[in-house]
Amino acid sequence: MTDDRYAHDVLADFSIKRGPAVLPKVPIESGMVVEVIADGYVGALVGFANGLMELEDRRGSARAFPLGSGYLIDGVPVELVKPAPKAAAARKTASGSFAAPEQRARTALASRIYVEGRHDAELVEKVWGDDLRAEGVVVEFLGGIDDLEKIVADFAPTSDRKLGILVDHLVPGSKESRIADAVGRGKYGKHALVVGHPFVDVWQAVKPQSLGIAAWPTVPRTIEWKHGICETFGWPHEDQADIARAWQFILSKVTNFGDLEPALLGRVEHLIDFVTVDQDA
Numbered sequence: 001m002t003d004d005r006y007a008h009d010v011l012a013d014f015s016i017k018r019g020p021a022v023l024p025k026v027p028i029e030s031g032m033v034v035e036v037i038a039d040g041y042v043g044a045l046v047g048f049a050n051g052l053m054e055l056e057d058r059r060g061s062a063r064a065f066p067l068g069s070g071y072l073i074d075g076v077p078v079e080l081v082k083p084a085p086k087a088a089a090a091r092k093t094a095s096g097s098f099a100a101p102e103q104r105a106r107t108a109l110a111s112r113i114y115v116e117g118r119h120d121a122e123l124v125e126k127v128w129g130d131d132l133r134a135e136g137v138v139v140e141f142l143g144g145i146d147d148l149e150k151i152v153a154d155f156a157p158t159s160d161r162k163l164g165i166l167v168d169h170l171v172p173g174s175k176e177s178r179i180a181d182a183v184g185r186g187k188y189g190k191h192a193l194v195v196g197h198p199f200v201d202v203w204q205a206v207k208p209q210s211l212g213i214a215a216w217p218t219v220p221r222t223i224e225w226k227h228g229i230c231e232t233f234g235w236p237h238e239d240q241a242d243i244a245r246a247w248q249f250i251l252s253k254v255t256n257f258g259d260l261e262p263a264l265l266g267r268v269e270h271l272i273d274f275v276t277v278d279q280d281a
Helices: 118-135 148-155 175-185 225-233 240-252 262-276
Strands: 025-027 033-036 042-049 052-056 062-066 068-073 076-081 112-116 138-142 163-167 192-196
Touching (some): 033 052, 042 062, 112 118, 112 262, 118 138, 118 240, 118 262, 148 163, 148 192, 163 175, 175 192, 192 262
Parallel strands (some): 025 076, 112 163, 163 192
Antiparallel strands (some): 033 068, 052 062, 068 076
């Protein structure tokens, strides 16, 4: 019986050659276990810099490898690539508002906020400064409010140029409340808003817990309040420089709105709304 040389399929012993397989791209992440195909090295990813990933084996020995192909993840060939950039978390300001995107400096509004007391103004700047700059609101320091009616008249607020004023110790029956009422009844009362916190001093607007104390001490009326506080805490209080240093310590404990009492938070937010929102719209 002779062999039929033509009965055999000459292509049967050849496989079809295709291009290289497309490997799945896997972004690297800390802790992932990688096997190096070339030498079987297995390690967990512990670092990445300058295009090199650092793998640490179970003995604690580390080696650096470039990104790309030549690796196995769970026995599957992959191409390792840089991790996808994470979306930046929305930043919040100290007042709790979402920070506006970076933008060119805004032209200041005609409206203004006056704040009685240097310490009050510094506290407002620390917590609400970002919001005020985003709105274009300028805050000005007010030394006192005895002449507030004249100050308001000099500013001459209008519907397009409002004036908000934050004062200390605005409680019923106080001198401050009588002055605020007079402004409200006056010629410019519709476009000038006077609000205030109930504290003896703005220092008390900082929550005691933020200072690590149970409560603010009670100071007799015969003793100047700031001096009494410093004396109770054992802080120097011989001159104004000592008082200023005490305030800077207190201010340093304020990181955001959560360190302040609601009685101040609500008043400042009210002022910002008053000078930025068109009440007639």
